Amino acid sequence: MKESLSRRKALKQIGIGALALSIPKLTFASTDQIMKRVIPSSGEKIGVVGLGTWQTFDVGNSSSQRKPLKAVLRALAEGGGTVVDSSPMYGSSESVVGELAEQTDLQERLFFATKVWTSGKQSGIDQMNTSMRRMQASPMDLMQIHNLQDWKTHIKTLYEWKEKGLIRHIGITHYQDGAHNELERIIKTENIDFVQVNCSISNRNAEKTLLPTARDNGAAVLINRPYSGGSLFRRVKDRELPDWTSEFDCKSWGQFFLKYLISNPAVTCVIPGTSKEKHMRDNMGAGLGRLPHSDLRNKMIAHFEAL
Template identity: 50%
Template sequence: MTPHGLLPAHLTRARFLRLLAALPAGAALSSFAQQQQQQQLTPPKPPMKMNTRPIPSTQEALPVIGCGTWIGFDQRPGTAEYQRLPGVLDALFAAGGQLIDSSPMYGRSEQTTGELLAASGQHDKAFLATKVWTSGREAGIAQMEQSFERLRTRRIDLMQVHNLLDWRTHLATLRDWKAQGRVRYIGITHYTASAYAEVEAVLRAEKLDFLQINYSADAREAEQRLLPLAAERGVAVIVNLPFGGGGLLRRLRDRPLPAWAGEIGCTSWAQLLLKFVLSHPGVTCVIPGTSRAEHMTDNAAAGKGTYGDAAFWRAHTAELSR
C-alpha cells in the first residue's frame, strides 16, 4: 500500500483507492511512482540572478541596477511614506542589487538610508554612494564627515563631487581619503547636457573611478562623447534620470507595451527604458529612484537577461519618442 504521506495534497486516500481500482492492476501505482521519481530527478530552476558589470579601475563586479534616493527617501520617521521605504531596500537586495546613491542635497535622504540600513542590519549588502556639494576645503570635509554620520558607516564606497561644484578642491581631499581607506572610489556627477563640455574636460584631466551622468532614450547626448571617453579612460558610469526625469515614463505608461519588448524579456515600460540604457556597453549601473517596493522589484527585473544589441534598438527606439 502506498503511504498516505506520498499522495499529492489534492488527492485523498479514498480518491486514490477509487482511481487504483478503476485501472488495470499495478498501472496506477506504476504511474504514480514514475511521477514521484521524475519530480525528484528534476530540481527546481534557480531564480535568474541580476547581471553585473566590472568597475574598470578594480574589476570589482557591480550589479547593474541600483536605487536613487532623490525625493523618495527625503522622508521623516512616522510618516506613511517613510514606512514604505524598508520594503524598497529589501526589494533591491532580494533582487541582487547593491548600489544606493544619495547626496546631502537630497534633504533627509542620507539620514533615512542610514537609519533603514542600521535597523535592518543590512549595511553589508549595500554599495553606498553619496556626494559632496559645497565650496571650500573645510566646508567639504565637514559635509562629508556629516555624510559618514548620517549613513552610519565608517567607510563610503563611492564619494562623488556633485555637479562639479568646486571639484578641484574636493578631488584633492578625496584622493587623500581614498589612500587612507575612508572611501573606496571617487568620481564626479552631473545631470544636464549643458555641463558636458566641463565634464569632458575633467574626465580627460583627472584620474577617476566613476562618472555619474544622465542618459535615457529621449536624452542621448552622452552617447556622443562622454560614454566613449569614460570607456577609454577606464571610468565606470552610473546613469541617473534613466526615465528622462520621469516625463518619458509618464508619457508611455498608459500605452500598450509593444510586442517587441518581449524579445528582451520586458514586461513593463520601466524595464524597457532601463534595458535601453543598459544596452550601451559603456554603462556600468543605472539608478532609477523610487519610494515603492513594487517599483523597485519591477526596475530590478531589467537587470536580468539580455538588453538587445545596437541593431535591435535602431529598429525600435523611434517608437519610444512618439
C-alpha cells in the same frame, strides 16, 4: 553599531565571497539575481540596477513613510542590486538610508554612494564626515563631487581620503547636458573612478562622446534621470508594449527604458529613484534576461520617437 561597521569594512576590503564561511548569511526570498558589471578601477562588481534617493527618501522621522522604504531596500538587495545613491542636497535621505539599512541588516550588502555639495576645503571635509556618519558607512564606497561644485578643491581631498582608506572610489556628477564637455575633460585628466550623468532614451547626448570617453579611460558610469524626470511614462501612457520587446525579455515600459540604457556596454549602473516596492522590483527586472542588440536599440528609439 561599531561591530556592524567593522564587519562591513572587512567585507568591502576582502570580498564577500572570501568571508562567506565565517559570517552568517543574510536570509532573503529566493529570486533571480540581476547581472553585474565591473568597476574598471577596482575590479569590484555592482548590480546594473541601483537606487536613487532624491525626494523619495527625504521623509525625515516619519515611521509611516519609512516603512515602505525598508521594502524598497530589501527588494533591491534581494534582486542582487547594490548601489544606493544619495547626497546632502537630498534633505534627510542620507540619514534615512543609513538607519533603514542598519535596521534591515543590509549594510554589508549595499554599495553606498553620496556626494560633497559645498564650496571650500574645510566645508567639504565637514560635510563629507557628516554624510558618512548619517549613512553609517565607513569607509564610504563612493564619494562624488555633486554637480562639479568646487571640484578642483574637493578632488584633492578625495585623493587624500582614498589613500587613507576613508573612501573607496572617487566620482563626479552632473544632471545637465551642458556639463558633459567638462565631465569629459576631467575624466581625461584626473584619476576618476566614476562619472554620474543624465541619460535616457529621449535624451541621448551623453552617448555621443561622454560615455565612450568614460569607457576608454576606465571610469564606471552611473546613469541618473533614466526616465527623464518621469516624462517618458507620460509619453507611453495607455500604450501597450510592442510584441518584439519579448526578444530582450522586456515586461514593462520601465524595463524598456532601463534596458535601453543598460545595453550600452559603457553603462555600469542605472539609478532610478522610487519609494514603492513594486516599482523597485519592476526596475530590477531590467537587469534580468537578454538585452537589446544594436539593431533592436535603434528600433526602440524609432518606436519611442514615433509615439
